[in-house]
Amino acid sequence: MMTSSTLSPAQRWVIRGSSFTVWALAAASAVFWGLRLAQPAPVPSVEVAAGTTLEADPAAVARFLGATQGPVAALPGAPALASRLSLIGVVADGHQWGAALISVDGKPAHPYRVGATLEDGVVLLAVDRRRALLGPSRDAAPTLTLELPTLKKP
Structure with a gap:
């Protein structure tokens, strides 16, 4: 050895x-x-023809996220406004801050943050898990409540 x-x-x-x-x-x-x-595994590339633009359909996105056209619950004094607005979706935290996806006059929905003005005399005051509170100004009491429809159980 x-x-x-x-x-x-x-x-x-x-x-x-x-x-x-x-x-x-x-x-x-x-x-x-x-x-x-x-x-990561290689991802196949997708070719898009030149000159085409891709646009998201807000209504389709809202349906994908589970929203359906639901009833609009209005507080007294705003029946005409309630028929023009439709709540599509809500993003809220525990402090009533967040944003709401609201359609005005049947047009495509737009996101509005709390405190934003939808149109003259209509301000988004607060959002909750399933509703949005609107009023005439940031300091005023809510005069209109938009609610999402109840979820259907499968």
Whole structure:
């Protein structure tokens, strides 16, 4: 049996170099396969003809998110306005901040943040999980409540 004391210095360097080469190849292989497996799968490209524009249909997006045309609940004093507005969707947090997706006069819905003016004399005052409160100004009490329809159970 050969021990390290019986090996010449040249033989020791050959063993050290061989060991280093084997371990370097093993590390390189591990890095290569690690990077190869971490890459996402290639996504096929979609070609779009030049000159075409893609536009989102707000009504279709609202239907996709679960909204349906629902009843508009109005507080006394705003029946004409209630028939012109339709609540499509709501994004709210626990502090009544957020935004509402509201359609005016049957036009495509637009997002309005709390405090924004929909039209002259109509301001979005607050939003809740399923409703939006509107009033004549930011400091006034709500005069109109728009509600999303109740969700249908499957």
